[in-house]
Amino acid sequence: MILIFDFHAPFHGGQDQQIEGLPEYIHINRNDFSYRKHIKQQEEDIAICECKYDANDPDSACGEACLNVLTSTECTPGYCRCGLFCKNQRFQKCEYAKTKLFRTEGRGWGLLADENIKAGRFVIEYCGEVISWKEARGRSQVYASLGLKDAFIISLNGSECIDATKKGSLGRFINHSCQPNCETRKWTVLGEVRVGIFAKQDISIGTELAYNYNFEWYGGAKVRCLCGAISCSGFLGAKSRGFQEDTYLWEDGDDRYSVEKIPLYDSAEDEPSSKLPRVMDYSKPEFISHGKVEYTTAVDASVEYDTSVRYEHQLESTELVVEAVDSVPVDLVINEIKTEVSEETKLFTDGTQQAFPQKNAMIPHIQSNSASQNNHIGPGHVAKKRSKHFPNGRSKPVAQKQVDAKFVAQFLGSEEAREEVFKYEEEKNQASSRLDSIYDEIRPAIEEHERDSQDSVPTEVARKWIGANCSKMKADFNLYSSIIRNIVCNPRKPQGEAKASEGGDNENETKDLIT
Numbered sequence: 001m002i003l004i005f006d007f008h009a010p011f012h013g014g015q016d017q018q019i020e021g022l023p024e025y026i027h028i029n030r031n032d033f034s035y036r037k038h039i040k041q042q043e044e045d046i047a048i049c050e051c052k053y054d055a056n057d058p059d060s061a062c063g064e065a066c067l068n069v070l071t072s073t074e075c076t077p078g079y080c081r082c083g084l085f086c087k088n089q090r091f092q093k094c095e096y097a098k099t100k101l102f103r104t105e106g107r108g109w110g111l112l113a114d115e116n117i118k119a120g121r122f123v124i125e126y127c128g129e130v131i132s133w134k135e136a137r138g139r140s141q142v143y144a145s146l147g148l149k150d151a152f153i154i155s156l157n158g159s160e161c162i163d164a165t166k167k168g169s170l171g172r173f174i175n176h177s178c179q180p181n182c183e184t185r186k187w188t189v190l191g192e193v194r195v196g197i198f199a200k201q202d203i204s205i206g207t208e209l210a211y212n213y214n215f216e217w218y219g220g221a222k223v224r225c226l227c228g229a230i231s232c233s234g235f236l237g238a239k240s241r242g243f244q245e246d247t248y249l250w251e252d253g254d255d256r257y258s259v260e261k262i263p264l265y266d267s268a269e270d271e272p273s274s275k276l277p278r279v280m281d282y283s284k285p286e287f288i289s290h291g292k293v294e295y296t297t298a299v300d301a302s303v304e305y306d307t308s309v310r311y312e313h314q315l316e317s318t319e320l321v322v323e324a325v326d327s328v329p330v331d332l333v334i335n336e337i338k339t340e341v342s343e344e345t346k347l348f349t350d351g352t353q354q355a356f357p358q359k360n361a362m363i364p365h366i367q368s369n370s371a372s373q374n375n376h377i378g379p380g381h382v383a384k385k386r387s388k389h390f391p392n393g394r395s396k397p398v399a400q401k402q403v404d405a406k407f408v409a410q411f412l413g414s415e416e417a418r419e420e421v422f423k424y425e426e427e428k429n430q431a432s433s434r435l436d437s438i439y440d441e442i443r444p445a446i447e448e449h450e451r452d453s454q455d456s457v458p459t460e461v462a463r464k465w466i467g468a469n470c471s472k473m474k475a476d477f478n479l480y481s482s483i484i485r486n487i488v489c490n491p492r493k494p495q496g497e498a499k500a501s502e503g504g505d506n507e508n509e510t511k512d513l514i515t
């Protein structure tokens with residue numbers, strides 16, 4: 001059964017109208033600035049177009065050809081020569097399309113078109129509280145702990161988000177679709193960036209409105225996408241980095257594992273449904289686990305990265321960034337795991353960190369990321385294989401070349417050589433930690449840049465990132481070159497000499513190394 005509530009925009013409901021089953025929120029038609037002041041536009045910053053109103057040509061008053069429209073900037077009242085005829089103040093005047101709130105099956109509430117909507121039309125603004133990314137991360141944790149499953153926080157730019165959880169417009173009810181009829185666009189209105197939902201195509205009355213959330217998954221439950229599109233990616237946020245890194249199923253020739261059970265979670269008011277878990281096709285990268293993960297040692301000693309796979313960047317300019325977090329317990333069984341460590345890799349440990357970060361563009365969860373595994377900034381190529389992290393902080397053990405300085409030290413001929421290698425190892429570890437912490441700091445900006453062609457990474461961010469990467473690479477280089485130099489120039493002496501000079505007893509290793 002579908003319940004339809006008829007709220008013509010602008011809607012003044014929310015807290016004062018009690019609608020059965022509708023979660024409480026405060027209805028607003030413009031963003032709330034409790035966390036910082038609204039920008040005060042300086043006169044010299046006001047963009048003034050060249051339009052002049054002509055009664056015979058309604059489009060003359062800030063239609064498609066208006067310079068401000070072309071730059072996604074609304075005209076400022078009092079500064080536009082078209083005066084009251086100006087058509088380029090849609091956010092300011094709440095010129096929304098007629099919509100209806102309705103109850104979906106499995107996806108909570110949704111919004112329908114209550115009139116025919118032409119392609120390109122402004123449908124509604126996504127309003128909420130403008131908050132910093134830091135605040136957004138904190139709030140998402142609080143919401144998760146309160147059991148709130150629906151996500152209402154979208155990114156606004158590299159430093160801010162809009163949270164429509166407690167305060168918002170009807171835009172907060174628009175659901176996600178992998179084949180959407182709407183899209184988000186950013187507009188500058190009186191000096192502030194605002195997010196509007198626009199029709200991507202002609203939409204008939206009675207059709208559900210949906211846009212692609214470009215959902216960024218940061219952990220927690222994985223929500224099955226019920227959009228029904230043929231091209232559906234299976235889960236909300238399935239295309240996001242965090243999600244793919246967390247869930248990517250490996251396909252190493254025959255070296256695969258299957259997921260026998262997957263989590264099911266439908267939207268807020270809908271209890272985890274009675275749908276039976278389906279057996280998943282392991283060849284597709286979209287299948288997910290959350291909760292308990294069973295796995296044994298998995299080692300891939302021959303990691304190759306397919307850099308031909310491009311990370312998809314959508315032009316839609318915002319993403320829902322904070323995910324519903326309640327978990328549905330699930331068992332995931334991974335079968336057929338092969339262990340393969342070649343003799344040549346013995347100098348290296350089976351660590352989870354990569355010695356040469358440029359081989360891996362993986363970014364693990366925001367709270368537990370390891371920047372040393374990732375020096376990828378901006379749009380570009382992402383390695384096909386990247387999943388090493390599993391929920392609850394466990395890592396899939398993957399054989400990657402990581403120098404074990406203690407082991408290497410046995411083969412060095414002098415105390416000085418050993419000290420030098422240990423010193424460089426320490427420097428390398430410090431450079432890795434620095435990179436990790438800088439990555440934590442700048443991740444929102446990088447991700448925003450990757451998803452949104454309108455924003456660029458601030459120079460300061462790029463400089464920090466490049467600097468930390470260079471230091472890490474330099475530290476790696478110093479360590480490896482020190483090992484090679486000392487092994488070649490200063491090896492441990494063969495047994496006889498060693499006994500005579502220092503009484504060493506590592507005959508076998510020394511032989512192996514020298515022959």
Ligand SMILES: C[S@@+](CC[C@H](N)C(=O)[O-])C[C@H]1O[C@@H](n2cnc3c(N)ncnc32)[C@H](O)[C@@H]1O
Pocket residue numbers: 106107108109110149150151152172173174175176177223224225226227266267268324
């Ligand atoms: C911005 S809210 C949309 C309104 C929401 N349906 C409600 O009842 O308040 C986003 C949440 O709606 C649900 N949702 C949206 N699109 C969905 C989809 N395609 N499949 C499953 N759940 C969806 C998810 O729980 C998501 O976190």
